[in-house]
Amino acid sequence: MTYVTRFAPSPTGPLHIGHAYSALTAFRRARAEGGSFLLRIEDIDRARSRDEYEQQIFEDLHWLGLDWPQPVMRQSDRMPAYRAALDRLIDMGLCYPCNCTRGDIRAALSAPQEGTPIEGPDGIIYPGTCRGRSMADAGPTDAIRLDMTRATAHLDALPAFRETGPLFGGVHPLVANDLIVQIGDVILARKDMGTSYHLSVVVDDAEQGITEVVRGADLFSATWIHVLLQALLGLPILQYYHHGLVRDDTGKRLAKRDDARSIRAYRDDGLSPDQVIEMAGLPVTPSAT
Template identity: 45%
Template structure:
């Protein structure tokens, strides 16, 4: 099996140091293995992604000294592929429409919405048929949620699913951990599929053998493994690296307006200096 990994940013803003570390980690792993490094733009959400951000991302990666295979895959150009996958899952009967807002879902779970939590993964359950029909007639927007109960029935349970992660494998699927995640949104009527399903489809399409990403995405591996089984897709090897933290201990994020790579360049920091910092402090060998 030849080695292939990827860096898959979403052009909803500019890259920061955390993105640089993730890209360098994957790039260096591919180089050490004599494998492939590919770039993917996860730009399926047309309400937030901008072409100017994509151009800036490409500039930043070139500034870091990275290179990748062409062409760059763009999720915005693959809507029909994702729609086909959703249709397949609907035909299996493992999806249901959810018309509830995020606040309503959290209220059902006994919680309150919190903007710092990006997850919307509770299990609200399907609407009663008459309620669903009325909401459809009103033209209310809805999301498609993956029913773990139905998926389990379709697959004959989850205990036989496994994968290799962080050098350990085969790692069995933990039904209790899946239950804690809940019925995740895999698509929306307005913008199509979400990250959790598009990424597994694209990893298979690009021949990705090793997914290298931040530890904040570790828990969704469970859901993605279920989707791979449902869609007959291969399971790559997963590796989750540590996150780059801000001085106050929180993880870097676009929404918090943390310093971007462009801003670092503007104040005179060189790519060599940043690569050296990331390599020496975090154990990543910097590119030549």
């Protein structure tokens, strides 16, 4: 099987050297395996996505020496595919509508008997307030959640995935109780997007024939959601490589709002691609450019 990986940034701000690390890691792994490196633009957040940021992504990555096949997949072009996947999960009886706001969720979890709220991949784990609602009652402003208890029970056996990265290497079997307690009923479609990161990334990875997902360690816990969705939708179970994160001098993970550490800022300051690659913590090799 041919190795295929991807780098999938959102055009909601400038890329920083953490993105450079992730993109270069994926690119180099594809080169080492004699496979393919793809670029995908994850622009489902139309309120924050900007054409100028997308163009800057292309320029920054080319400047670092990366190339990829054309045309580039854009999530904003693929809403029917996400809707079809969502409808399939709804038809399985695994979803319910939710009209809770973040304030509602915080209030529901503030009762003393609830204890300390548990944080999952999407923040505070949803307490299940709307779990009894039927999809027939869904309104235009409702989000659609996955009923994790029903979803894990729907499969005869839960899958496992292989992690090849340096931090979490090994085979990781999904455990129903962990999914229910530590992840909870995640959102599959947001009212202002019609989809979600979890649903769209699974559908797109399958469409592009991705064999290994290369991404930061902060997304490792989301892998359980993605592998579960792959199994529910009858899609291939992928291999994953989660790498460490590039942090600032205080140990804080870099963010897009930190423009001072953006690739473009370093370019404007006259740094070379090799200097930025070294700042990202990667060796400069001929195969990287």
